[in-house]
Amino acid sequence: GQQVMQIPQYQHVQEGEDFTTYCNSSTTLSNIQWYKQRPGGHPVFLIQLVKSGEVKKQKRLTFQFGEAKKNSSLHITATQTTDVGTYFCAGLNYGGSQGNLIFGKGTKLSVKP
């Protein structure tokens, strides 16, 4: 079945350093969504990318969707302690119903002040 792989599983950075997590799908995606889960919390939607090659920015966060719509990345510039949490990508494949949003296993980010 469809798989969404996410790397790295863990990332430890010093405050102020950059951070990137990568997401790869075994199949072409209709769109990809990104979520953030704070420790002890629940996933919260960040962004959705739909178009091939799309790039979106939210303050220090930059999201990219690959040209082939099979990979995506989230880049955080100059991390802050408030960025701590687990970041998940979730892909929706072509022809998928509401139930076909496949989550990656997430990248857990820790930030040392």
Add this chain to the structure above:
Amino acid sequence: NAGVTQTPKFQVLKTGQSMTLQCAQDMNHNSMYWYRQDPGMGLRLIYYSASEGTTDKGEVPNGYNVSRLNKREFSLRLESAAPSQTSVYFCASSDRGRIYNEQFFGPGTRLTVL
């Protein structure tokens, strides 16, 4: 708006016991979902309901049943709990009418099966 609410927040069961996890949303969303989250495994879909009156299996449905009671409520039942069902359970809802069709998650139920 409360968003998505789940009860209970915590639960400890003994093997073989049954229980129902409750979920409700007040956003008038059509679709609702149940996920389980285990360390290192991400979020895995158990069941979903695309609209009131319909339910479908997700990736890991074995050992679970669901009921879409009405548009607001979607419950998850464990008929005979097993230690392998120890997990954090999240309910979510979404609506195709929204721009992003994003999923809104509840606070989760932390379940331990002894």
